[in-house]
Amino acid sequence: MPDLSINFAGIKSPNPFWLASAPPTNSGYQVMKAFDAGWGGAVWKTLGVPVVNVSSRYGGVNYRDKRLIGFNNIELISDRPLVDNLREMEEVKKHFPQHAVIASLMVQSREEWHQIVRDVTNAGADGIELNFGCPHGMCERGMGSAVGQEPDVLRLIVEWVMEVAQIPVIVKLTPNISDITEPARAARLGGADAISLINTIQSIVGVDLDLFAPYPIVDGQGTNGGYCGPAVKPIALNMVKNCAQDPHVALPISGIGGIENWRDAVEHILLGASSVQVCTAAMHFGFGIIREMTAGLEQYMTEKGFATIHDMVGKALPNVKHWEDLNLKYKVTATIHEDKCIGCQLCYTACEDGAHQAIALREGTRVPEIIEENCVGCNLCSLVCPVEQCITMERTDDGTEHLTWKERTLANSIPTSFNDERAGGLHHWVPEPTAALGKEKHKTLPGKARQLGQPSPVSTELKS
Amino acid sequence: MAEFPIPASEQDFHANFAQLKPRMNNTEALYESSRCLFCFDAPCIKACPTGIDIPQFIRQINTGNVTGAAKTIYEANYFGNACGKVCPTEVLCEGACVYNLQDVKPIEIGRLQSFATRQVIESDQHLFKPGQPNGRKVAIIGAGPAGISCACELRALGYEVDVFEAKAQPSGLTVYGVAPYKITNEEVLAEIDYLQAQFGFHVHYHSPIATRQELEALEETYDAIFLGIGLGGTNALRLPGEDRQNCVGAVEFIEQLRQHHHRVAVGRKVIVLGGGNTAMDAASESARLGAEDVILAYRRGKDEMGAYEFEYDLAKSVGVKGLFNVAPIEIVGNGKVEGIRFVRTQTLNGQVQVVPGTEFVEPCDMVIKATGQAKQVSFLRHIPSLELDKNGRIVANAASGQTTNPQYFTSGDARNGGAEVVNAAAEAKAAARGIHAYLLGQ
Numbered sequence: 060m061p062d063l064s065i066n067f068a069g070i071k072s073p074n075p076f077w078l079a080s081a082p083p084t085n086s087g088y089q090v091m092k093a094f095d096a097g098w099g100g101a102v103w104k105t106l107g108v109p110v111v112n113v114s115s116r117y118g119g120v121n122y123r124d125k126r127l128i129g130f131n132n133i134e135l136i137s138d139r140p141l142v143d144n145l146r147e148m149e150e151v152k153k154h155f156p157q158h159a160v161i162a163s164l165m166v167q168s169r170e171e172w173h174q175i176v177r178d179v180t181n182a183g184a185d186g187i188e189l190n191f192g193c194p195h196g197m198c199e200r201g202m203g204s205a206v207g208q209e210p211d212v213l214r215l216i217v218e219w220v221m222e223v224a225q226i227p228v229i230v231k232l233t234p235n236i237s238d239i240t241e242p243a244r245a246a247r248l249g250g251a252d253a254i255s256l257i258n259t260i261q262s263i264v265g266v267d268l269d270l271f272a273p274y275p276i277v278d279g280q281g282t283n284g285g286y287c288g289p290a291v292k293p294i295a296l297n298m299v300k301n302c303a304q305d306p307h308v309a310l311p312i313s314g315i316g317g318i319e320n321w322r323d324a325v326e327h328i329l330l331g332a333s334s335v336q337v338c339t340a341a342m343h344f345g346f347g348i349i350r351e352m353t354a355g356l357e358q359y360m361t362e363k364g365f366a367t368i369h370d371m372v373g374k375a376l377p378n379v380k381h382w383e384d385l386n387l388k389y390k391v392t393a394t395i396h397e398d399k400c401i402g403c404q405l406c407y408t409a410c411e412d413g414a415h416q417a418i419a420l421r422e423g424t425r426v427p428e429i430i431e432e433n434c435v436g437c438n439l440c441s442l443v444c445p446v447e448q449c450i451t452m453e454r455t456d457d458g459t460e461h462l463t464w465k466e467r468t469l470a471n472s473i474p475t476s477f478n479d480e481r482a483g484g485l486h487h488w489v490p491e492p493t494a495a496l497g498k499e500k501h502k503t504l505p506g507k508a509r510q511l512g513q514p515s516p517v518s519t520e521l522k523s
Numbered sequence: 524m525a526e527f528p529i530p531a532s533e534q535d536f537h538a539n540f541a542q543l544k545p546r547m548n549n550t551e552a553l554y555e556s557s558r559c560l561f562c563f564d565a566p567c568i569k570a571c572p573t574g575i576d577i578p579q580f581i582r583q584i585n586t587g588n589v590t591g592a593a594k595t596i597y598e599a600n601y602f603g604n605a606c607g608k609v610c611p612t613e614v615l616c617e618g619a620c621v622y623n624l625q626d627v628k629p630i631e632i633g634r635l636q637s638f639a640t641r642q643v644i645e646s647d648q649h650l651f652k653p654g655q656p657n658g659r660k661v662a663i664i665g666a667g668p669a670g671i672s673c674a675c676e677l678r679a680l681g682y683e684v685d686v687f688e689a690k691a692q693p694s695g696l697t698v699y700g701v702a703p704y705k706i707t708n709e710e711v712l713a714e715i716d717y718l719q720a721q722f723g724f725h726v727h728y729h730s731p732i733a734t735r736q737e738l739e740a741l742e743e744t745y746d747a748i749f750l751g752i753g754l755g756g757t758n759a760l761r762l763p764g765e766d767r768q769n770c771v772g773a774v775e776f777i778e779q780l781r782q783h784h785h786r787v788a789v790g791r792k793v794i795v796l797g798g799g800n801t802a803m804d805a806a807s808e809s810a811r812l813g814a815e816d817v818i819l820a821y822r823r824g825k826d827e828m829g830a831y832e833f834e835y836d837l838a839k840s841v842g843v844k845g846l847f848n849v850a851p852i853e854i855v856g857n858g859k860v861e862g863i864r865f866v867r868t869q870t871l872n873g874q875v876q877v878v879p880g881t882e883f884v885e886p887c888d889m890v891i892k893a894t895g896q897a898k899q900v901s902f903l904r905h906i907p908s909l910e911l912d913k914n915g916r917i918v919a920n921a922a923s924g925q926t927t928n929p930q931y932f933t934s935g936d937a938r939n940g941g942a943e944v945v946n947a948a949a950e951a952k953a954a955a956r957g958i959h960a961y962l963l964g965q
Contacts, residue, residue, distance in 0.1 A: 124554045124557035401622070401624040402562075402621050403560045403562040403621045404563035404564060405561070407563055445560055446625060
């Protein structure tokens with residue numbers, strides 16, 4: 060039985076799943092309910108300066124019939140009185156002494172930082188998270204992402220906090236920056252114990268086509284919000300990896316961004332996170348999703364033989380390289396498994412229009428055929444294919460050769476002409492431009508009644 | 524025991540004849556349209572006789588452009604809504620959906636199609652208008668799917684169009700012959716009203732064209748004449764006792780049912796003779812009208828029936844029993860039908876042969892003959908030099924629908940011998956273009 064408990068920079072928690080600082084952690088009621096449901100920790104909705112919120116705060120991105128693959132908000136930090144939050148925090152810790160309660164904070168002056176750090180420490184918080192990430196509203200007042208985007212300011216505030224902090228301090232980073240390791244390094248230099256990332260991405264999730272206003276709409280107008288949800292996971296994973304691989308950061312990472320099931324959590328962990336935070340999924344489906352997350356994580360760890368979370372943290376990092384380190388001799392080719400093919404021909408049209416014209420159609424069958432000499436092994440066909448395992452990418456090099464761009468550079472053998480055997484290079488067949496004309500017209504004349512027998516185009520004007 | 528109680532009111536009738544393809548709500552349409560793969564050179568388009576760009580209209584529904592979806596449908600098929608409901612989609616578009624090959628439920632194309640078309644019909648959103656008047660006139664005989672489709676296309680091309688209809692309502696078998704659980708009268712007529720409001724063809728109801736004199740008048744007044752006359756009544760069996768009370772033709776029975784609903788009575792035990800789709804309909808309908816027993820009697824084996832498998836399944840699902848390899852030889856009874864004397868048959872080298880000494884009487888109190896519709900041969904004889912094939916179908920050019928009398932064009936059941944609404948819609952649209960090409964050349 061694997062052990063799911065963690066010790067994250069000194070913050071102990073029965074499992075690595077924390078609720079992120081957000082609406083689900085707005086009250087003691089919600090945090091207790093979450094702990095009761097099985098969550099290991101909660102980062103309390105950010106406490107700090109008084110704020111006023113607008114009505115109409117969230118916007119969603121749907122993909123076809125799937126709701127909220129992306130989500131944004133223009134809500135600010137907690138608008139509940141600080142004393143209420145502190146009292147409830149204390150009450151939660153009394154009921155759940157083994158669970159992690161982390162206080163997210165955002166204030167302005169050194170004195171305010173000192174005071175609020177002491178307040179939450181007295182309330183029994185197990186740790187502190189500094190909200191340097193909020194990309195709307197608060198940043199206009201010089202807080203949130205305005206801090207996260209200025210490494211020097213970030214470092215200064217971390218130093219203020221560390222002057223009085225007696226519990227671990229996590230710095231939450233904004234992704235609205237070109238190099239995430241800069242604020243991460245600043246956090247370390249300031250003395251922080253850990254970092255968490257990513258906060259939300261500045262966004263407009265959509266525009267109302269009738270009102271000509273961005274969502275969410277407040278009295279006919281809107282503003283940029285903070286983007287999160289499943290759609291941001293790839294951005295989060297990359298930033299987590301960047302921080303995890305940077306020797307100058309060298310801090311525990313709490314992974315945040317698009318986590319809604321055990322798989323997402325494992326991916327964050329394999330790229331270096333040692334705790335994970337969830338918000339959108341809990342807002343969408345409720346706290347009950349924790350059952351699937353812990354069960355899935357436990358199953359995965361059992362199957363892989365990981366005894367602790369620590370055993371798997373960063374397991375994928377050695378395989379995340381720069382492009383120049385990838386083996387140029389590796390070659391895969393698409394194989395269509397005829398017995399599984401349903402004949403949708405999405406692979407054909409995708410390769411034809413979006414890749415390398417390496418798939419052909421044959422007379423008398425809807426199963427397309429790979430033109431092996433044209434296939435560069437880009438994966439596109441296998442990605443668009445709606446049938447599991449119908450198109451597989453098979454390795455076709457013999458596995459004995461290994462050559463990277465870096466090695467070629469060092470050996471002074473980088474190419475001086477376009478003579479590569481892959482796409483676009485010598486020996487790679489590309490149709491003549493004019494061969495495209497008329498090809499897009501479907502044989503079936505859609506949109507008009509089928510022509511029966513020989514089609515005879517008719518003019519709509521009568522002869523006089 | 525009967526599967527259905529005898530319907531006593533319009534409400535009961537609608538309960539017993541609930542729509543097989545009920546209207547989708549917005550959420551259902553969003554979910555279903557999301558599943559479409561947008562196949563390249565899609566098999567569903569190829570399977571549709573009218574060649575509707577199905578992936579396109581489904582994508583339009585999915586992106587909230589329902590009006591655009593309806594336009595895509597109507598551009599190919601003027602009976603877009605009716606076809607969504609009455610087409611045998613199981614063997615056409617939905618049967619061709621690639622999901623079938625993955626054992627995944629095919630996209631409900633028919634229901635999506637009606638979802639889009641119902642919306643523009645109900646909001647009376649016009650998508651088409653007549654073309655510039657070109658001064659030519661075409662007469663159309665029969666306001667069925669063929670006649671109305673031809674009328675719409677001709678109006679779009681600028682022709683003046685008069686449709687002559689013998690009955691009181693337009694749309695032919697769609698309102699008089701299709702099973703009520705496939706489409707309601709109101710829905711059929713609403714689509715015709717919608718088309719007429721846009722295209723402005725004239726329909727003259729209660730105006731049968733039956734005589735040589737009437738045809739001559741049309742020939743003089745109109746540049747071309749389109750025959751969308753369909754088929755006639757049920758073929759006679761020529762069996763003793765066929766004239767007994769409660770022995771009826773399926774076409775006539777269904778027409779009564781469509782017009783009078785629960786006020787049509789069926790027997791307690793009904794035998795339907797035939798193995799085609801009309802037989803399946805008549806059997807299902809008898810059961811839904813509350814008959815205790817419904818037997819489908821066919822002179823060949825079950826697998827040799829002409830009906831689509833899903834139509835037989837539908838009949839079985841309402842309690843209809845099959846009686847195969849039997850041939851009726853007499854309708855027995857005393858004034859009223861009391862039974863059918865059958866003889867057992869066997870099929871040898873494709874030929875049905877009776878098995879001597881195997882006669883028996885199957886009791887019943889109603890017989891519905893679904894043994895095919897007659898061709899309107901005697902009427903067609905009034906048209907000079909109009910050729911019919913050996914089955915009584917009008918001979919016409921495959922592309923243009925032009926008959927052997929160049930002034931006459933035809934489509935639909937009268938030409939194809941009896942097919943689906945969608946076939947009539949496809950052929951008639953092409954025939955309208957054939958008329959146009961012919962008149963252009965004059």
